[in-house]
Amino acid sequence: MRIPILKLHDYLLISVQVELDDQTALQFQEDLLNKIHQEGSSGVVIDLTSVEMIDSFIAKVLGDVVEMSNLMGAKVVLTGIQPAVAITLIDMGIMLDEVPTALDLEQGLDKLQQELEG
Amino acid sequence: MSVQSNVEVHTEWGIVSARQAGRNLAKELGFSSVDQARITTAISELARNIYLYAEKGEIIIESVERMQSTGRKKGIKITAKDEGPGIKNIRQVMEDGFTTSGGLGAGLPGVKRLMDEFDIDSIAGEGTEITTIKWNS
Numbered sequence: 678m679r680i681p682i683l684k685l686h687d688y689l690l691i692s693v694q695v696e697l698d699d700q701t702a703l704q705f706q707e708d709l710l711n712k713i714h715q716e717g718s719s720g721v722v723i724d725l726t727s728v729e730m731i732d733s734f735i736a737k738v739l740g741d742v743v744e745m746s747n748l749m750g751a752k753v754v755l756t757g758i759q760p761a762v763a764i765t766l767i768d769m770g771i772m773l774d775e776v777p778t779a780l781d782l783e784q785g786l787d788k789l790q791q792e793l794e795g
Numbered sequence: 796m797s798v799q800s801n802v803e804v805h806t807e808w809g810i811v812s813a814r815q816a817g818r819n820l821a822k823e824l825g826f827s828s829v830d831q832a833r834i835t836t837a838i839s840e841l842a843r844n845i846y847l848y849a850e851k852g853e854i855i856i857e858s859v860e861r862m863q864s865t866g867r868k869k870g871i872k873i874t875a876k877d878e879g880p881g882i883k884n885i886r887q888v889m890e891d892g893f894t895t896s897g898g899l900g901a902g903l904p905g906v907k908r909l910m911d912e913f914d915i916d917s918i919a920g921e922g923t924e925i926t927t928i929k930w931n932s
């Protein structure tokens with residue numbers, strides 16, 4: 678399964694609508710980096726509203742994707758993390774410390790704008 | 796009455812099936828959405844460890860009950876069993892950040908915090924059995 682990546686001007690938008698199995702998560706990592714490179718994108722919003730569980734593996738993949746994108750010069754904002762998912766991550770001791778987050782897609786885009794201007 | 800499902804884990808799909816079976820039973824037992832996420836995440840960690848370190852094994856998900864002075868308590872019990880290499884130093888693998896696979900090392904200590912009861916039984920060279928319970932409060 679592949680997660681669709683949409684282009685909006687200089688940004689890429691992703692709404693994760695499927696259960697993230699390991700293969701899908703790794704494929705997404707690769708697809709996103711390729712797309713950033715192809716399109717020369719400056720920002721990425723990954724919306725996780727539909728994601729019901731993030732375990733240590735998925736958390737690592739997401740953390741890595743943010744770091745790799747930063748290396749390539751694109752800022753990433755994660756949006757829509759469900760309360761149950763946020764609580765579980767904290768229980769697990771997983772801190773997505775350096776990862777910018779926002780409540781929803783709209784605020785995510787605002788945040789990107791700020792990060793890129795500021 | 797107790798419900799039980801056994802999920803074989805020898806591919807990544809086993810991890811997904813075990814998660815789904817766990818979420819279904821957690822829902823049926825009336826766990827909150829936060830507890831459902833905790834239980835599903837714990838199962839995912841245990842199933843992935845089987846897949847990564849033991850190649851194959853089994854996740855058993857069942858409902859459990861306990862009588863208390865305050866009434867009957869219901870819970871969900873997860874057993875993860877494999878005949879892999881086993882764990883030599885249990886204290887070490889329970890430390891946050893300890894990993895032999897370049898992971899976050901968050902799995903086992905995380906499961907212990909997500910659930911209410913947690914027990915590891917492992918013999919090097921023979922296998923590992925981890926049992927964990929979440930009670931519905």
Ligand SMILES: Nc1ncnc2c1ncn2[C@@H]1O[C@H](COP(=O)(O)OP(=O)(O)OP(=O)(O)O)[C@@H](O)[C@H]1O
Pocket residue numbers: 733734840844845848849877879880881882888893894895896897898899900901902903904923
């Ligand atoms: N079923 C098992 N059989 C043998 N060794 C295991 C098993 N489960 C875990 N281990 C060992 O315990 C270590 C810690 O496991 P834990 O799940 O906490 O972290 P991890 O799997 O390395 O990383 P993460 O779960 O954060 O992706 C593993 O690296 C592995 O060496």
Ligand SMILES: [Mg+2]
Pocket residue numbers: 733840843844898901902903
């Ligand atoms: Mg693990």
